[in-house]
Amino acid sequence: MRLLMEQSTKPLEFQATAEWVKRLAGDYYHVRFSLTKPDTISFVAGQYVIFDLPPPKRRHTMSLVSTPSDHHAIDILQSVAPMGQGSKWVLGLKPGDPVSFVGPVGKFLLSEDTGRQKVFVATGCGIAPFRSMLLDYLTTGRNSPVVLYWGLRFERDVFWQEELRKLVAEHRNFHYHVTLSKPSEAWMGMKGRVTDHIVDKAPALLDSEFYLCGNREMIVEVRKQLTDKGVLADQIFAETFF
Numbered sequence: 001m002r003l004l005m006e007q008s009t010k011p012l013e014f015q016a017t018a019e020w021v022k023r024l025a026g027d028y029y030h031v032r033f034s035l036t037k038p039d040t041i042s043f044v045a046g047q048y049v050i051f052d053l054p055p056p057k058r059r060h061t062m063s064l065v066s067t068p069s070d071h072h073a074i075d076i077l078q079s080v081a082p083m084g085q086g087s088k089w090v091l092g093l094k095p096g097d098p099v100s101f102v103g104p105v106g107k108f109l110l111s112e113d114t115g116r117q118k119v120f121v122a123t124g125c126g127i128a129p130f131r132s133m134l135l136d137y138l139t140t141g142r143n144s145p146v147v148l149y150w151g152l153r154f155e156r157d158v159f160w161q162e163e164l165r166k167l168v169a170e171h172r173n174f175h176y177h178v179t180l181s182k183p184s185e186a187w188m189g190m191k192g193r194v195t196d197h198i199v200d201k202a203p204a205l206l207d208s209e210f211y212l213c214g215n216r217e218m219i220v221e222v223r224k225q226l227t228d229k230g231v232l233a234d235q236i237f238a239e240t241f242f
């Protein structure tokens with residue numbers, strides 16, 4: 001299956017400044033950086049950048065959550081749950097702080113629009129590349145069916161619901177499900193791990209493309225479930241975050 005690689009560009013070194021840091025929910029933070037040098041970027045939804053952090057850890061890999069049509073700023077989504085150097089760096093960022101990064105890089109891109117259903121499967125911050133893909137894909141008039149399954153733990157972790165509901169309202173070819181592994185009794189949505197639902201719920205398995213992003217365990221498990229059902233390896237794309 002041919003990927004949209006012709007759109008991707010060579011990675012460059014960028015300088016930027018932090019514009020804002022917004023806590024979305026639980027451990028999740030949305031950060032915007034304004035580009036200063038060069039002051040424009042071209043990327044394909046699904047790609048990532050690598051920030052230079054102060055020593056001892058030098059590199060911090062983050063997917064872009066912004067839309068490729070925004071050429072003067074980039075957005076990232078940070079889960080600070082690991083509380084490693086990258087998490088602490090994001091928590092310490094103030095508007096105006098200078099940062100540098102290399103990018104864009106990565107091959108976790110949507111395939112050419114084949115008309116097949118696209119099934120996105122995310123755990124936690126694995127939603128990051130899918131936000132960029134959804135904003136780009138749906139708002140540029142492409143109309144293959146897209147369904148997102150997003151696994152989180154608690155109600156307090158859930159975010160971007162207003163934006164996702166708006167996409168559902170505006171695009172008949174998109175719907176999504178949040179599944180919580182540790183919901184309260186009041187939770188009316190799907191329950192359990194995301195891996196409990198894909199094979200049973202996603203219709204037309206053999207005629208879909210699957211995009212998996214998040215922790216390695218989920219990716220290994222879903223890939224096995226799918227291939228056991230006869231889904232071909234070239235219908236499955238994955239980005240392992242940790």
Ligand SMILES: Cc1cc2nc3c(=O)[nH]c(=O)nc-3n(C[C@H](O)[C@H](O)[C@H](O)COP(=O)(O)OP(=O)(O)OC[C@H]3O[C@@H](n4cnc5c(N)ncnc54)[C@H](O)[C@@H]3O)c2cc1C
Pocket residue numbers: 048060061062063064076077078079080081082083084085086087088106124125128129239240241242
């Ligand atoms: C291609 C790619 C894209 C990525 N995009 C994102 C992104 O958009 N948002 C994002 O938050 N992270 C993303 N990551 C992970 C990111 O690079 C960091 O590992 C993560 O953000 C934690 O950074 P840290 O410095 O705080 O901890 P680290 O020192 O990197 O990690 C500390 C420990 O926590 C584990 N870990 C890392 N992330 C998590 C997590 N979310 N939950 C539980 N354990 C974790 C690591 O495996 C390690 O054992 C991406 C990774 C890759 C390879």
